[in-house]
Amino acid sequence: MHELLASSMEFVRASPALMGVLLFLGPILLLGLLSRLRQKPYPPGPKGLPIIGNMMMMDQLTHRGLAKLAKRYGGLFHLKMGFVHMVVVSGPDEARQVLQVQDNVFSNRPATIAISYLTYDRADMAFAHYGPFWRQIRKLFV
Template sequence: MESWWLPTWQPLLVLLPTMLLLYHTVSSWHCGERCLPLPPGPRGLPFVGNILHTSDMTHRGLAQLASRYGGLLHLRLGRLRTVVVSTPEMARLVLHVNDRAFADRPTTAAIDYLTYDRADMVFAPYGPETDPEIKSWGTKHIEYIGGIHEFCRCRGDFLHPRWIRPCYGPLWRQLRKLCINRLFNRRRAASWAAVHDGVDSLLREVTKNSGAVVNVGELVFGMSMKITLRLRLELAGGVPGMQLGMLAVELALARLLHGFDWSLPGGTGSAGELDMEETYGLTAPRAVRLSAVPVPRLSHL
């Protein structure tokens, strides 16, 4: 009869998951005996808990769980137990009625080290020891605000117009002259010609394609690039023409919204039928891109 044997590390691979599962079962059983009853919630997997229940879109996953388990539910994210509040009634009970019970903030080793074992006002545990300190701090804060108001009244009496005009009158006249000659002159107004030309060409392009789906974002981006490339500005440690380009985008969007009525493709449907589903991303973008048809509503378009 042939004998077989396993390498020394293979029994460890079998024994380690068994020991971890046994530890998780025993710890959960002991916690169930000594812990207070928790709100309802889904049963979690060993070690990871309910992390997989939240899905990629966390707010939608929590909304689905709230519709099933109610406005107050319990989740276990790894070893961290979390209570989720998702209705106005439960939020009022937590934040208003029982605010003292939830006044303490969770801490970590880093917070304990930086705040000298939670000795500051933000992370200090709420209780009989900190209540007098909070009241004393609030009283001093109110007195400090009252002193500021009193100082403002004294400063207002000191800075009377009859004292300011003789001192700063010539300065304001020079500033007014500088603004008129440098900022609001004809040359400065002519520098906006590129912006006006770009917006006019954008409106003509949208009007030419009225009744069809128009990619407004692409048109606005192209107009901004043309305006920015026509500028002759110094870098000055930043992006050339950035502020002017942003102003051009805002102006173009304002004129588009003002000069056209927008409808869905095909002429059917309403705003309530739009697909507002999001997809996973840095800013939760729309899963289905918005398409709208411009219809001119002004006589000169």
């Protein structure tokens, strides 16, 4: 036991740079693993690169790139553009489901901190949450 402790102390003294790297990368790798375990279930889609996601997969003509991906993954698939997750709807049945049947679920726009600040916490027609307030503003404008 004493020999094992002595050899481990010798390893720590011999490689402080390695210990520094392990102490730096260990928590980062642990956070990455935990975030992957807690990810929301997304539809199938291509795996992206770590930081840029699927940005490199898009052609200059975006609709053609999305059509190629739709042939492979179906009418509903997931892309990651940078740090933003996107669900692409490209089939007619899926589009009808999203736009007509479950329109109240998908009617809100995502708001960044800047949008919330500039619109006084979404108190305008363009970024207001779908609901009674939005309907009241719409009646005023229309």
